[in-house]
Amino acid sequence: MRVFFWLFLLVMLLLLPGIMLFFGNEFLCRPGSINGGYGYRTKRSMASQEAWDFAHHTCGKLWKKLGRWMLPLSFVAMLPALGFSMEGMGIWCLGLMGIQLIVMLGTIVPVERALKQNFDQWGRRLQ
Numbered sequence: 001m002r003v004f005f006w007l008f009l010l011v012m013l014l015l016l017p018g019i020m021l022f023f024g025n026e027f028l029c030r031p032g033s034i035n036g037g038y039g040y041r042t043k044r045s046m047a048s049q050e051a052w053d054f055a056h057h058t059c060g061k062l063w064k065k066l067g068r069w070m071l072p073l074s075f076v077a078m079l080p081a082l083g084f085s086m087e088g089m090g091i092w093c094l095g096l097m098g099i100q101l102i103v104m105l106g107t108i109v110p111v112e113r114a115l116k117q118n119f120d121q122w123g124r125r126l127q
Helices: 002-029 049-083 086-106 108-118
Strands: none
Touching: 002 049, 002 086, 049 086, 049 108, 086 108
16 A cells, blocks of 8 residues: 555655656747747746747756756655655655755746846847
8 A cells, every 4th residue: 555655645745757858849849829828927038929938948958957867866766755654755755846846946047037037028139
């Protein structure tokens, strides 16, 4: 029973890196047009289509790179939990998911920095 619970937690833990890989590829290949429902949506990225495309390209590269690293690292980080109680496994997995979330949300900082260095507040490319 514990092994099945561990497998379930492992699958849940691998979701975020998998999502980052999938959407990283989507952002690189098909950023689409500016919209309020899907994509990297910040005030600066939505200022112009060029800024939107730039933000998606930058975020997509980061997410693909980080997703490739987080996938195997998450698997390895979950291995020690095999010896834990079911409650311990859940707490361990929750902590690892928190770290993953911080990494994913942390990509906002370099993307916004790159946007600020390349575009003004109205989305026009700086010279």
